[in-house]
Amino acid sequence: MQLTGAQALIKSLEQQGVEVIFGLPGGAILPVYDPLLDSSIRHILVRHEQGAGHMAEGYALATGRPGVAMVTSGPGATNIVTPIGNAHMDSTPLVVITGQVASGSIGTDAFQECDITGITMGITKHNFLVKSAQEIPRAVAAAFHLATTGRPGPVLIDVPKDVTQSMMDWWYPSTVEEYDLPGYHPEVPLDEDAIALAVALISEAERPVLYVGGGTLKSRASAELLAFAERTKMPVVTTLMARGAFPDSHNQHLGMPGMHGMYTAVTAIQKSDLLISLGARFDDRVTGKIPAFAAGAKVIHVDIDRAEFNKVRHADVAIQSNVAAALRAFDAASASPKSLDSWWKQIRAWQEQYPLVYEEASTEGLLRPQHVIEAIAAKAAPGTIVASGVGQHQMWASQFWKYEEPGTWINSGGAGTMGFGVPAAIGAKVGRPDRTVWCIDGDGCFQMTAQELVTARLEGIPIKVAILNNAYLGMVRQWQEMFYEERYSEVYLSADLPDYVKWAEAMGCVGLRATNLKEMHDVIEEANRINDVPVVIDFRTDSSEKVFPMVAAGASNDDIMVHPLQRGVSK
Amino acid sequence: MSATPEPFLGTTDHTPVRHHILSVLVENKAGVLARIAGLFARRGFNIYSLAVAPAESGARFSRVTIVVDAESAPLEQIVGQLDKLVNVVAISDLSPKDALERELLLATIQTNVDNRTSLLDIIASAGAAIVDVDARSVTVMLAATPGGCDELERALEAFADVELHRTGRVALPRLGKTASA
Numbered sequence: 001m002q003l004t005g006a007q008a009l010i011k012s013l014e015q016q017g018v019e020v021i022f023g024l025p026g027g028a029i030l031p032v033y034d035p036l037l038d039s040s041i042r043h044i045l046v047r048h049e050q051g052a053g054h055m056a057e058g059y060a061l062a063t064g065r066p067g068v069a070m071v072t073s074g075p076g077a078t079n080i081v082t083p084i085g086n087a088h089m090d091s092t093p094l095v096v097i098t099g100q101v102a103s104g105s106i107g108t109d110a111f112q113e114c115d116i117t118g119i120t121m122g123i124t125k126h127n128f129l130v131k132s133a134q135e136i137p138r139a140v141a142a143a144f145h146l147a148t149t150g151r152p153g154p155v156l157i158d159v160p161k162d163v164t165q166s167m168m169d170w171w172y173p174s175t176v177e178e179y180d181l182p183g184y185h186p187e188v189p190l191d192e193d194a195i196a197l198a199v200a201l202i203s204e205a206e207r208p209v210l211y212v213g214g215g216t217l218k219s220r221a222s223a224e225l226l227a228f229a230e231r232t233k234m235p236v237v238t239t240l241m242a243r244g245a246f247p248d249s250h251n252q253h254l255g256m257p258g259m260h261g262m263y264t265a266v267t268a269i270q271k272s273d274l275l276i277s278l279g280a281r282f283d284d285r286v287t288g289k290i291p292a293f294a295a296g297a298k299v300i301h302v303d304i305d306r307a308e309f310n311k312v313r314h315a316d317v318a319i320q321s322n323v324a325a326a327l328r329a330f331d332a333a334s335a336s337p338k339s340l341d342s343w344w345k346q347i348r349a350w351q352e353q354y355p356l357v358y359e360e361a362s363t364e365g366l367l368r369p370q371h372v373i374e375a376i377a378a379k380a381a382p383g384t385i386v387a388s389g390v391g392q393h394q395m396w397a398s399q400f401w402k403y404e405e406p407g408t409w410i411n412s413g414g415a416g417t418m419g420f421g422v423p424a425a426i427g428a429k430v431g432r433p434d435r436t437v438w439c440i441d442g443d444g445c446f447q448m449t450a451q452e453l454v455t456a457r458l459e460g461i462p463i464k465v466a467i468l469n470n471a472y473l474g475m476v477r478q479w480q481e482m483f484y485e486e487r488y489s490e491v492y493l494s495a496d497l498p499d500y501v502k503w504a505e506a507m508g509c510v511g512l513r514a515t516n517l518k519e520m521h522d523v524i525e526e527a528n529r530i531n532d533v534p535v536v537i538d539f540r541t542d543s544s545e546k547v548f549p550m551v552a553a554g555a556s557n558d559d560i561m562v563h564p565l566q567r568g569v570s571k
Numbered sequence: 572m573s574a575t576p577e578p579f580l581g582t583t584d585h586t587p588v589r590h591h592i593l594s595v596l597v598e599n600k601a602g603v604l605a606r607i608a609g610l611f612a613r614r615g616f617n618i619y620s621l622a623v624a625p626a627e628s629g630a631r632f633s634r635v636t637i638v639v640d641a642e643s644a645p646l647e648q649i650v651g652q653l654d655k656l657v658n659v660v661a662i663s664d665l666s667p668k669d670a671l672e673r674e675l676l677l678a679t680i681q682t683n684v685d686n687r688t689s690l691l692d693i694i695a696s697a698g699a700a701i702v703d704v705d706a707r708s709v710t711v712m713l714a715a716t717p718g719g720c721d722e723l724e725r726a727l728e729a730f731a732d733v734e735l736h737r738t739g740r741v742a743l744p745r746l747g748k749t750a751s752a
Contacts, residue, residue, distance in 0.1 A: 121606055122613050126657040129601070146657060183598060183660040307651030 005133030006031040006164040009097070010039045012140035015172050018068050020044060020059065020430055022052040026072025027112055029099030031164040044430065044459050049076050051423040051452040053083020057092050058427025061410045062385055062435075064220065066093040066147045067427060073099045074112030077158075078119065082417060085123040087154040089414025090241060091218055093147040094154035095140075102162040103131065117158050125153030130160070133168035141172065142179040150186025151305040152218055186304070188320050195329045197317045198276075198300045202330070205274035205298075205337040208234045211257070211286075214241030214413070215279015215303060217406050221324035222246065225278065228327045233340050235347055237265040239280055241413040244403035254347065255356075258286040259551045260395040263354035266549065266557050268347055272297045274337070279303060279323045282312035283414065292556035302326040356399055357563050358545070363517055366542040369393060369468040372520060373400040376438060376466055379524050384436040385410060385428050389421035389445025392474040395547045397440040407432070419448030425463045426456050436464070443469040443493055443500075450503065456534045457508035464527050465536045470543040471495035478546045495540060504536035513538040589642045590619055592665040592672065592742045593650065594750065595635040596626055598658040606656050607635060614652055617643040620674075620739030632660060636741045663750030665742050674740040676713040676720040681732035683707070690730065697723040 003011065009032055013021070020042040025033045036043055046052040049071045056067025071080050077098040087094040101110040117127045126146050128139045136159070143155040173179055202208065216225055222245050229236050229252055236246045237257045246253055255262030257269055269275060275297040280286070287293040290312060301308070301315035302323055309318040319326050358370040373396050377384075386401050387410040388394040394411055403409045410428050412420040425439035446467050456463055468474075473491040480488050504511030510530055512523040514537060527535040548563040597603045604623060611618050617640035626632040639649055650662055676699075682690050687709075694701060694711050697719065703710035713723050717740050727733050744750050 117602065118605065121602070121609050125655075181657060184657050305651075305655070307648065307655055309651070310645065310647055311651075 001170040002167050003170050004031065004035070004164065005136055005159070005166055005168060007035045008133060008136045008168050008170060009140065009159065009164060010035045010041065011170065012137045012172065013041060013068065014039060015137075016140065016144045021068045021070050022046055022055040022059070022427065023070035024049055024052060024072070024076065026076045026099065028073035028101055028161045029070060029076070029097070029159075029164075030072075031161060032070065032097070032099070032159070044455060046423070046455050047451040048449070049079035050082055050419070051426075051449055051455065053080040053094070053096065054086070054417075054420050054423035054449065055427030055430070055452070056094050056096070057083055057087050057090075057420075058387055058410050058424030059431040060087075060092050060094060060427075061424070062407045062428035063431035064407065065431070066095055066144060066152075068095050068097070070097040071099070072112065073101055073116070074114045076112075077114055077116040081119060081123070082415075084120055084154045084156065086412050086415040086417045086420065088123040088125070090412065091152050091214060092154065093152035095143045095147050096154060096156045098156060098158050099164075100129070100158045100160040103160045104162070106160065116156065120156050123154070124156050125151075127156040127158065129158045130163055133163050133166045136163070136168065137170075137172045138178065138180060142181055145176065145179055145181070146184065150184075151215070187322075190321050190325060190329055191319060194317050194319045195326070195333060198319060199330065199333045199335040201274055201298055201300055201317060202232070202276070202335040202337055206340070207268075207272045207343045208232075208274040208276060208337050208340070209254075209268050209272040209297075210234050210236045211269065211275050211277045211280050212236055212238045212242045212245050213278060213280025214239065216242050216245045216323045217279075219279060219304070219322035219324045220406070221278070221322070221327060222406050224324045224327035224331075226250075228331055231331065232336055233344075234276070234337060235268055235344070237261070237269065239283070239286055239413075240398055240411065242280070243398055243409040244406050247404045248402040249404060254351070256398055258283075259288065259553075260399070260547050260549065261286075262356060262399070263549050263560060263562055264347060264350040266551065266560050267350055269294050269297075270557050271346070274298050274300070276300045277302060278327070281308050287312065288551045288555055288557040292558060354549075354562055354566055357565050359565060361517065361542065365516075367514065367517070367520055367539055369470065369539070369541040369545055370396050370400050372466065372468060372539045372541065373397055373440060375520055376440075376524055377401050379528055380438065381436045383408065384438060385425075385432060386438050386440055387411065387421050387425035387428055388440045389442050389448075390416045390418045391442045391445065392470075392478060392545075392547050393440055393442040393445075393468040395475075396468070401440075418442075418445045421445055422449045422463075422465060423452045425465070426452055426461050429456075429461050429463050439463055439465040441465055441467050442474060443467055443471065443495075444473045446500070447493075447498070450507070453504065453507040453509050453534050453536065461534070462531055463534050465534065467500055467536065467538050468541045469495055469500065469538050470541045470545070472543045474543065475547070477543065481546070483552070500536060500538035504534075507534075509534040509536050511536050511538070513540070515540045589640070590638050590667060591641045591646055592667065592670055592740070593637045593639055593653070594663045594665060594742060595637060595653065595659060596661040597633050597635055598660060599625065599631055599633045600658055603633070603658045604635070606658060607637070607653070610652055610656060614648070615643060616640070616649050616652075622739040622741050624741075636739070638740060663744075665744060665750045669745055669748035669750075670742040671745050672717055672740045672742045673714055674717050674720050675738040676715070676723060676735065677702075677710065678723075678727055678733055678735040679703075679708055679710045680727060680730050681708050682730070686730065693723070693726045697726065699723060
């Protein structure tokens with residue numbers, strides 16, 4: 001069967017089971033958009049290529065399947081660099097297809113030419129410049145294989161226009177050998193010696209903590225984690241990238257560790273004698289000052305990526321494995337710590353003394369952002385998915401929402417990409433149309449990518465957006481207040497401009513506003529009644545509200561600052 | 572090529588105390604060298620020398636011999652990150668004591684009647700070969716250990732006008748030794 005390269009590209013995506021592409025056409029990718037008309041694959045036309053990338057990420061994080069985005073060359077390609085970098089930091093499986101100028105024009109500074117494989121070399125798991133139409137099926141199959149196996153990540157396929165326009169004899173690789181990836185071996189056999197060493201360390205532990213990272217979600221190891229944790233009775237912390245990997249309602253769950261983690265989660269790690277890292281990478285936002293991080297703990301480090309071992313923290317035992325397989329091996333060896341009764345007694349005392357708190361607002365005063373999140377959560381359908389941008393609202397959304405299952409918390413962790421929330425929520429809703437999707441956003445983040453609500457309205461993707469509008473770039477404001485003597489530099493945004501209600505309405509969404517407690521409850525109920533169009537709510541929140549607990553950048557986790565309401569109480 | 576703090580044509584021994592030789596088999600595809608160089612640059616790993624040539628299996632693979640500064644980053648990190656490059660097929664790590672290292676040096680020296688004899692002495696004692704010669708200049712070649720190349724380079728400093736190129740080393744395990752993967 002003779003096909004054009006463009007037809008082969010679309011057919012290859014169909015072979016991979018792709019159900020949706022987020023994209024925006026342009027000159028160099030034009031040939032591919034023609035056969036798309038005849039394909040079963042849904043295409044969602046974004047308003048900016050960054051939106052396409054974050055939607056694909058949101059889709060991937062909500063479904064566990066790779067997200068697919070397609071854009072044109074030059075600025076189309078550079079506009080999607082931020083989502084690619086974001087996906088790289090968070091190990092999110094993404095396949096990004098970029099058009100490229102015709103092969104003969106590459107290197108001539110042709111119109112809309114840019115070296116996107118060069119630009120993304122350091123922020124993709126791998127990328128391809130496809131040189132002939134005949135090679136398209138192999139590139140697509142290899143891209144999906146790379147994106148989804150081992151440590152997942154973004155893969156970019158750059159396709160010159162003459163390649164998509166030329167003819168090829170249809171074929172599709174049926175085995176991994178045909179992908180032609182002689183240097184790629186994502187799975188290694190479990191090191192039984194390392195497992196035995198880990199089991200021995202576990203058996204000696206008196207104060208163990210299961211430090212659960214995003215790799216636990218990526219390897220779909222939640223069931224194994226629950227079984228292992230319940231059998232061994234060990235306390236669990238879930239990082240920002242792992243929220244939902246272990247139920248927040250579980251009484252062994254201490255919450256999120258790190259810079260804005262729960263006091264007990266942070267302190268239990270600090271005082272632990274054994275840290276079992278499951279798909280986590282000792283990020284600086286978790287460790288604080290590295291030499292002071294869990295200084296008395298031995299470390300068992302489970303990761304599929306061996307380059308994570310000893311990168312930040314020495315691993316007493318390193319186990320290169322996906323998390324699920326390692327946990328099954330621990331269970332098979334009946335790995336069990338000593339009695340944890342006194343450890344739990346200590347943990348419960350910390351929990352009692354330093355729960356997560358905020359100050360109640362007066363009836364007429366500005367809203368407390370934490371309260372808004374709790375109020376939304378209280379009325380949210382079970383299984384609601386929450387996406388967020390980056391900043392204070394993100395931390396509160398992680399702290400005050402209870403995540404019970406994988407894929408319900410979608411955020412930008414490693415890169416900290418403002419503007420991630422709205423498009424990621426859209427992508428999540430596309431992937432899980434059965435679920436309610438709330439975007440908890442900040443006013444600064446919202447203004448970066450809000451135009452995608454036009455996409456959502458036109459494509460029938462009814463997400464709900466809660467803007468915690470404190471009129472500031474709140475996290476930067478918090479740092480300026482705490483560490484720069486309240487010298488506020490370029491952080492004020494205005495609560496009233498833009499008018500978020502009018503803006504929402506102009507984009508075909510329902511726009512609502514709440515300035516006090518009564519309005520807060522009313523608009524949440526109203527938003528919950530609307531299921532056909534996107535809803536945007538402008539919650540007016542108190543700009544002086546800060547995220548606590550907090551470990552200052554570079555400080556030891558021992559110096560965690562609790563909420564002012566809890567200060568003066570002896571530890 | 573690298574963020575090497577010292578000039579390549581230094582006057583002393585080029586080899587850092589804690590160097591390691593990575594023999595890296597890569598797919599012979601466009602951009603592979605850029606991927607390796609980019610990785611070293613963005614992770615802050617220093618390269619002391621780098622040699623690339625088609626590998627024994629013909630056109631499909633190339634062998635890249637990289638002398639890395641194991642003080643700029645732990646070797647485990649360098650190897651682990653390098654191994655993640657999809658086009659990297661195999662890495663073997665050779666400790667200098669277990670390695671047979673050789674490097675090629677080519678130098679053209681402007682000579683005159685006064686210094687030609689001393690130049691010929693230097694060439695002879697270094698075991699170098701004269702590969703080209705005319706009335707005013709001599710081109711010599713030396714295939715030797717990096718230290719041997721260093722010695723010849725130092726000896727040639729006595730001459731005013733020298734153009735000298737070195738390839739960077741290639742290496743194999745000594746007989747009876749193996750590289751660690």
